[in-house]
Amino acid sequence: MLRDAWALAIETLSWIELQRLGERLALKKAARQLEIEDSKTLGLVHKLVCETIRTRNFIDYLLNWVLTPRSLKDFKLGLQAFLRLYTYETEIAGHDFEKAVDMARIGRSILGWREFSEVEETLGKILNTQFSVLLKGISDEEKIGLSTYNPLWFVKVCFKMFGRKEALEYLESSKKIPLTYIRINTLKLSEEALLKKIESDNIVVEEIQQLRYTYKVEKSQRPLTRTQSFRDGFFFIQDKASCLSVEVANPKSGTTVLDFCAAPGAKTTYLAQLMENKGAIYSIDYSRRRMKVWGRETKRMGVKIATSVIADARNPLPIKVQADLVILDPPCTSTGAFGKIPSAKWRLTKRSALRMAKLQWDMLNQCAECVKDGGFLVYSTCSATLEENEMLIERFLKWHPEFTFAETSPKIGLPGLRGQSKCQRLYPHLHECNGFFVAKLLKES
Numbered sequence: 001m002l003r004d005a006w007a008l009a010i011e012t013l014s015w016i017e018l019q020r021l022g023e024r025l026a027l028k029k030a031a032r033q034l035e036i037e038d039s040k041t042l043g044l045v046h047k048l049v050c051e052t053i054r055t056r057n058f059i060d061y062l063l064n065w066v067l068t069p070r071s072l073k074d075f076k077l078g079l080q081a082f083l084r085l086y087t088y089e090t091e092i093a094g095h096d097f098e099k100a101v102d103m104a105r106i107g108r109s110i111l112g113w114r115e116f117s118e119v120e121e122t123l124g125k126i127l128n129t130q131f132s133v134l135l136k137g138i139s140d141e142e143k144i145g146l147s148t149y150n151p152l153w154f155v156k157v158c159f160k161m162f163g164r165k166e167a168l169e170y171l172e173s174s175k176k177i178p179l180t181y182i183r184i185n186t187l188k189l190s191e192e193a194l195l196k197k198i199e200s201d202n203i204v205v206e207e208i209q210q211l212r213y214t215y216k217v218e219k220s221q222r223p224l225t226r227t228q229s230f231r232d233g234f235f236f237i238q239d240k241a242s243c244l245s246v247e248v249a250n251p252k253s254g255t256t257v258l259d260f261c262a263a264p265g266a267k268t269t270y271l272a273q274l275m276e277n278k279g280a281i282y283s284i285d286y287s288r289r290r291m292k293v294w295g296r297e298t299k300r301m302g303v304k305i306a307t308s309v310i311a312d313a314r315n316p317l318p319i320k321v322q323a324d325l326v327i328l329d330p331p332c333t334s335t336g337a338f339g340k341i342p343s344a345k346w347r348l349t350k351r352s353a354l355r356m357a358k359l360q361w362d363m364l365n366q367c368a369e370c371v372k373d374g375g376f377l378v379y380s381t382c383s384a385t386l387e388e389n390e391m392l393i394e395r396f397l398k399w400h401p402e403f404t405f406a407e408t409s410p411k412i413g414l415p416g417l418r419g420q421s422k423c424q425r426l427y428p429h430l431h432e433c434n435g436f437f438v439a440k441l442l443k444e445s
Contacts, residue, residue, distance in 0.1 A: 006085065006106050008036050008045045013052065013081035016343060023050050023343055039223060052088040054174070054342035055149045059087045065134060066125040079115060082107045087126055100127060148172050153350035154335065157385065161417070170384075173429035178339040180217040181208070181433070182224070182235040183243050187273050187302040194234050201227040210412040213273070214243045216432075233300040238266045239340070241426045241436035245329065245380040246270040248408045248424070248438050253278040255324040258370050259306075260313045260363065263290030265297035267327060272303040281306040282321055284313055314362040322372040330360045332381040332388050336435020339428055353385040357392055364392065368400050373445040376406060380438040389425075389437040390418040397441075406442040413438075 011030035015021055021029070027046055036042070052059065063072045063083055072080055086107065090100050104123055108116040135143050145155045148171040158167035182205065184194045191213065198205065203224070205215035217224070224230055224237055251257050251271050259268050262283035271281055283298075283306050285291050291308050298306050311317055313330070333352050334344045364379060371377050381388050397403060405422040413431060416423030416439065426436040 003106050003109065004034075004036055004038070005041050005044050005048070006082075006103075007110050008034055008041065009048050009052075009085055010078055010081040010110060012045060012049050013084060014077040016049075016053065017077055017080065020347060021343075022341065023053060039226065043223060048085065048088075050342055051093070051177075052084050053346070054339075055088060055092050056084065056342075056346055057151060058092070058146045058149055059084050061146055062087060062091065062126065062129060062134060063122075066122055066129060075118065076115065078111055079119060082111060083119060083122070083126075086123065090127055091129070097127070144168065144171065149175055149345075150338070151345055151348070154338075154345070154348075157335075157350070161384070161386065169429045170427060170435075173427075174338045174342075174345075176339060176428075178239075178428070178434070179432050180224070181238060181240045181243070182215050182217060183238045183270060184213050184215065184235045185233055185269070185273060185301050186213065187277060188233055194229075197232070197234050198229045201229045203227065203229065208240060210410050211240065211243050211247060214238075214240055216240075231300070233302055236266060236269055236297070236301060238270070239337075239382075240431070240433040241336075241382065242266055242329075242434075243270065244410070244412060244424070244426070244436070245327070245378060245438045246274065247410060248380075248440055249325055249327050249376065249378040250409075251275050251279075251325050255279045256321065257281045258321060258323040258326045258367070259283045260326065260328045260367055261285055261330050262294060262308075263287055264293040265301075267329060268294065268298060268306050269301040269303055271327070272298075272301075272305055275305065277302075277304050279305055282309055282319065282323075283307065284309045284311050284317065286310065286312045313366055314359070316366065317370070321370060322375075323370050324372060324375045325378070326367045326371050326375070327378045327380075328363055328367045329380050330363045332356055332360070332383040333385060334382055335384045336382040336426075336428070336437075340434060353383070353387040356383075357387045360388060360392055361395070364396055365399075368396075368403070368443075371443045373443055375443050377403065377441045377443065378438065379441070380436065382434045382436050384427075384435045384437075386417060389439075390416055390420050390423070393420065393423070393439050393441075394418065403441040403443055406440040408438055408440050 012027045015026040015029050086103050089095050141155050145152045150171050202221040204219040206218055208214040251274050253276050262268050263285040268283045333348055333356050334341050338345050407422055408424045413424035413426040415421040423439040428435050
């Protein structure tokens with residue numbers, strides 16, 4: 001099993017490097033290629049890959065330091081992947097010398113002795129490198145980036161937004177494995193009956209007091225997606241922050257709702273639940289592949305009032321609908337979800353937020369056209385940047401004076417920045433979930 005796990009991890013990291021894939025998609029591709037289906041192996045590899053990617057800047061800095069005058073990029077992808085995994089396991093996870101020897105033996109058997117001989121001596125240097133020596137002579141911001149496993153540009157963004165002390169606490173949070181939340185589905189059974197069904201699947205949960213139907217997963221003997229409760233549609237795996245955005249929207253039974261960027265269905269299924277399957281939801285997304293997932297999820301959760309619309313939210317819709325409620329959760333930099341999507345950290349640059357804000361601006365303007373007088377527009381992202389959140393909303397309100405801030409309730413986050421006190425921000429180190437921003441706007445009659 002261990003050799004299969006390392007072979008799969010090496011292949012997964014190679015696909016991430018080659019095609020800039022996310023962790024889950026790369027693992028799925030590699031598992032299919034190597035014909036590995038064992039759930040325990042897949043779970044082990046997912047954790048190993050995510051933690052290696054999470055700490056990649058420190059790993060690469062250390063490796064390039066010990067490889068001088070060569071660099072990591074001088075080697076083939078498979079060898080790069082092995083060196084990263086080995087460095088994570090020995091220097092961050094902290095395995096002993098005997099396990100390091102076992103890892104080297106496994107790596108040699110997977111990659112071949114001829115290729116592996118290029119880095120035999122490097123493995124010993126990795127074990128003997130001292131952290132204090134490694135960080136000598138670099139700036140404070142660089143040290144913080146390496147010690148908290150964050151890109152330098154993002155460290156600077158956080159320092160500017162929050163100040164050094166608060167920024168450090170925020171950045172440290174991305175070192176932790178995020179908590180898992182589920183939202184139970186009262187379209188199927190009563191809340192009490194759902195909890196009994198979930199308990200019978202050996203899933204231990206704790207209620208989140210401020211939100212309806214949202215629970216933190218304390219323990220599960222199997223992957224949640226492999227339980228009978230999941231297959232029966234008794235719950236949806238959904239972050240606490242995402243649940244908040246739908247509760248802030250507060251959809252009413254019998255009304256018309258537009259859910260933009262709807263796939264894979266977390267918002268649609270919760271909207272239908274709060275609407276008691278009464279009314280109409282139009283779920284819009286440009287990706288046919290993702291909307292196939294949306295279709296499976298809405299069916300699994302028992303949603304009967306949702307219609308899928310394949311369309312680009314930057315352009316006028318192919319349907320003419322004036323909605324009581326419009327929700328936009330657009331593509332974003334995911335800077336608030338680095339803990340959950342660690343590969344995103346290394347795909348972005350300091351200009352990524354500006355590029356993403358342009359996309360979000362086009363979508364937001366189209367959404368405004370679909371809100372009826374007296375209706376609401378809810379905008380949310382799992383990004384921490386001002387450009388994608390408060391600055392975008394400020395600009396929107398100047399261009400659309402018919403919209404004004406509405407209260408966001410329930411109040412579980414902190415007020416938005418730049419004086420936007422009716423908006424909410426959630427922070428990983430304070431709220432134990434994705435970093436998040438949500439604004440609710442009323443279109444006045």
